[in-house]
Amino acid sequence: MRASGKVLLTQRVKISRGEIHSIDERCKQCRLCIELCPKEVLQESEKVNEKGYHPPEAVEEPEKGKSCVACGLCEVICPEYAIWVEEKKENASTEGDQRERRF
Numbered sequence: 721m722r723a724s725g726k727v728l729l730t731q732r733v734k735i736s737r738g739e740i741h742s743i744d745e746r747c748k749q750c751r752l753c754i755e756l757c758p759k760e761v762l763q764e765s766e767k768v769n770e771k772g773y774h775p776p777e778a779v780e781e782p783e784k785g786k787s788c789v790a791c792g793l794c795e796v797i798c799p800e801y802a803i804w805v806e807e808k809k810e811n812a813s814t815e816g817d818q819r820e821r822r823f
């Protein structure tokens with residue numbers, strides 16, 4: 721784009737996003753995934769499994785920066801192999817990636 725002798729460059733970047741899946745019957749409600757998620761998107765759900773535990777659910781609040789970034793920490797930390805993340809790729813451009821170049 722050329723405007724007033726300036727060229728505005730917009731860099732497109734890939735942002736990782738994740739979708740959380742779980743096998744609720746395996747969960748023992750140890751809360752490790754909830755406590756260690758760096759984006760604080762996991763919480764105990766209202767569901768109750770056969771053992772009487774509440775498995776986690778993902779509740780995202782993007783306006784507060786609470787979005788799953790598919791880091792995989794919940795997946796590797798779960799002792800019951802009850803939760804995993806499926807990574808999705810999205811293209812996005814952000815203000816921080818916009819730079820001006822003068823000619």
Ligand code: SF4
Pocket residue numbers: 738740756757758759760761762778787788789790791792793794795805
């Ligand atoms: S993949 Fe990472 S950011 Fe997403 S819910 Fe699990 S720990 Fe949180």
Ligand code: SF4
Pocket residue numbers: 742746747748749750751752753754775776797798799800801802803
């Ligand atoms: S780490 Fe695994 S067992 Fe513990 S609360 Fe999360 S899903 Fe359940």
